[in-house]
Amino acid sequence: MNGAAWFRVSASVVLLVALYYIVPVEAGDSGWRLVVRSLAALVFVAGAIALVVWQIRRRLRSDQLPLEGLAVALVAGAIAFALADYVVAISLPTQFQGLSTRTDGLYFALSTLFTVGFGDIHASGQGARILVIFQMVFNIVVLATGASLLINQATARVRASRKQK
Numbered sequence: 001m002n003g004a005a006w007f008r009v010s011a012s013v014v015l016l017v018a019l020y021y022i023v024p025v026e027a028g029d030s031g032w033r034l035v036v037r038s039l040a041a042l043v044f045v046a047g048a049i050a051l052v053v054w055q056i057r058r059r060l061r062s063d064q065l066p067l068e069g070l071a072v073a074l075v076a077g078a079i080a081f082a083l084a085d086y087v088v089a090i091s092l093p094t095q096f097q098g099l100s101t102r103t104d105g106l107y108f109a110l111s112t113l114f115t116v117g118f119g120d121i122h123a124s125g126q127g128a129r130i131l132v133i134f135q136m137v138f139n140i141v142v143l144a145t146g147a148s149l150l151i152n153q154a155t156a157r158v159r160a161s162r163k164q165k
Contacts, residue, residue: 074146108121
């Protein structure tokens with residue numbers, strides 16, 4: 001990626017993280033507000049999953065597409081699960097232990113993505129465990145595939161540009 005592409009990816013990641021922190025989610029909602037908030041979080045996660053899968057499928061059809069869309073989609077997938085984890089934690093406080101802030105949610109989502117977690121924040125309720133199982137499968141199947149594809153195509157492009165010189 002050239003300098004402009006790196007800037008677009010970096011700006012997109014900063015924007016996604018900023019949106020994660022400012023999206024209106026409040027503890028203590030119940031009834032219809034809780035249902036609407038939970039459905040909105042599900043739609044956000046489903047949209048992020050669809051975006052990542054779409055970007056991967058595009059890359060599999062053509063290796064000449066810009067890579068920044070896939071990079072941003074991978075970040076969006078991780079942030080979507082951070083938001084879902086946070087929504088569950090504040091809506092149903094017994095579902096997660098140690099997850100009470102948005103930073104906790106982002107930390108948990110990323111530690112689940114890159115490791116199996118550290119144990120300081122963990123799912124304690126059945127609903128949260130189901131969410132985390134889905135999150136781990138998504139991380140392994142979708143995000144790992146996308147990251148591998150991104151790295152392989154970037155490497156191939158670097159090699160091709162070196163051969164042309």
